[in-house]
Amino acid sequence: MADAALPQEGAPGLTTLQVTLAAGGIYTAQSLVGGLGFMGIPAVLRDRGVPLEQIGLVSLLMIPWALKFLWSPWIERLRRPGNAAGRRSRGIILAGELLAAAALCAVGLLAEAPFWTIFCALLVLAVISATVDIACDAFLIEQIPKKDLGLGNTAQVGGGYLGLVFGSALFVYLAAVIGWAYAAGAMAVLLLVLSLPMALTPEPDVASAGRTNEPPSVLSALKRREIAFGILMTCVFEAGGRLVQVLSGPFLIDAGVPLGLLGLLNGSGGVAAGLAGTALGGLLVKKAGAERAIRFVLLIQAVILTMLTLAVFSDWVGPSGLVVLIIAKSAVMAATFVTLYSRLMTLVSPSQPGVDFTIFQCASALIAAVCGLGGGLLSGVAGYGASFLLATALAVLALLFQPAIERSLSRETLS
Structure with a gap:
């Protein structure tokens, strides 16, 4: 190791x-x-x-x-x-x-x-x-x-x-x-x-400590427990946000937000929120390190998804409040990507960083596709509330599991 x-x-x-x-x-x-x-x-x-x-x-x-x-x-x-x-x-x-x-x-x-x-x-x-x-x-x-x-x-x-x-x-x-x-x-x-x-x-050229005679391969990456933990982190930490990502637009339309306003939000508003979340994630990693930054971002994600779920079931905020929450969710997702990628990059092998990190990104694309499809199907059958409730549960589980995953990674590194 x-x-x-x-x-x-x-x-x-x-x-x-x-x-x-x-x-x-x-x-x-x-x-x-x-x-x-x-x-x-x-x-x-x-x-x-x-x-x-x-x-x-x-x-x-x-x-x-x-x-x-x-x-x-x-x-x-x-x-x-x-x-x-x-x-x-x-x-x-x-x-x-x-x-x-x-x-x-x-x-x-x-x-x-x-x-x-x-x-x-x-x-x-x-x-x-x-x-x-x-x-x-x-x-x-x-x-x-x-x-x-x-x-x-x-x-x-x-x-x-x-x-x-x-x-x-x-x-x-x-x-x-x-x-x-x-x-x-x-x-x-x-x-x-x-x-x-x-x-x-x-x-x-960089330090030669990572050089090996073994050719780079996906199989050798998957044999390493750090890669398995990285895939687990990717799926667990992204699942909650990904589940409702594709539903945000339809949800706001059904909540009464005008289509023109939604287009503006998806354009300039979405980019501004993403850049703000990106800056926040980078600052957190710089100040607190990737592990603690992830924990903080997961906490914010759980809080925002909880508020959105309450809004779906109780209508405690109007359309303008929903817009603010959706924008906040977009910003938190961007911060999640920054903090998670920073952590994942420390798990790659110096002998094949391109292969290892690519596996993490493919896992991210897969979880996005699965959750996007699942969220749409679940909402169609049981309504938006079911999807947002499941997303909140996944976000809370990610927050609870993160310390355990980090402890397991620490033990793996020591061994």
């Missing part, structure tokens, strides 16, 4: 600011691609009269993000060639971003193409983006000092929210003003601009 934690405190000559700016730019570019595929392009397609049945298939673009652990060992071997010195993370990331920009230009040329042609182009773009994410996560884990992981994860999650604005709102606006092709080209240029900090940042 000696390789369970990262041995280095950051690469000599590479500052935390350099790493944060480089990785943050890439994470923003990655989220731009996601926002474009899941929100921006579907909106434009619907405006052109594409049937909802076809647009709904865009959700299949999540598959590469859920399955990227399958090719993460190959990326890790390419990124760290044997026991040789040096890293190729930056080269993989920049090559991927160039391919993504080319794919975006291709999407722009397919403005009049059939839906399935556009879908295939978006699927290729999703595979490229998911692959870049593997290398970027490994770059961040290796190059940032362990004590500054919270700052790195703040850039990771915050970049995700900023990228959604570019890929959804900005793309839709540009498509309406200058047309699909030019809007896609603008997104490609913006993606390359966001990649510039990474292109200008060197990638020094």
Whole structure:
């Protein structure tokens, strides 16, 4: 278990600011691609009269993000060639971003193409983006000092929210003003601009303590108890928030919130809440450490979900109060991601950080899909109250289980 934690405190000559700016730019570019595929392009397609049945298939673009652990060992071997010195993370990331920009230009040329042609182009773009994410996560884990992981994860999650604005709102606006092709080209240029900090940042070699002759593999990761605990933490800590995440919009509509106001909340309000929660999570990790930060955020999450559940059953707040609670829930979810990712990054093996952290992210995508589907089905059968009550119970259980999970991890590390 000696390789369970990262041995280095950051690469000599590479500052935390350099790493944060480089990785943050890439994470923003990655989220731009996601926002474009899941929100921006579907909106434009619907405006052109594409049937909802076809647009709904865009959700299949999540598959590469859920399955990227399958090719993460190959990326890790390419990124760290044997026991040789040096890293190729930056080269993989920049090559991927160039391919993504080319794919975006291709999407722009397919403005009049059939839906399935556009879908295939978006699927290729999703595979490229998911692959870049593997290398970027490994770059961040290796190059940032362990004590500054919270700052790195703040850039990771915050970049995700900023990228959604570019890929959804900005793309839709540009498509309406200058047309699909030019809007896609603008997104490609913006993606390359966001990649510039990474292109200008060197990638020094790191401490050799994590090197091993064993090739990176998913199987070797799953044999380590730290990875099992990390998957457990991901599922338990995210389940409550994920269960009601997809229900927030429909719930507010049924509670009487106007559609226009809801659109504003999902746009600027959601981004502002996400960025605020991201900043809060990063500050908590910096001041208290990831373990205590997680505990505090889980407590806030349990309180907010309890208040929402009471609101569903007793109608003790009006629509405006529900809006405030939903925004608070969104902020807490962002803080949860920052604190959880900071903790998970300390559990990866230095011999294959890209593989290990990718497994955690795939677990997150899986729990999001399962809880989103489950929450919708449960609400359809038993009403919103049942889903919010279950989410509250899961949030309370996460708060109660967190100390036990940390004690088990401590015993594992000592052994």
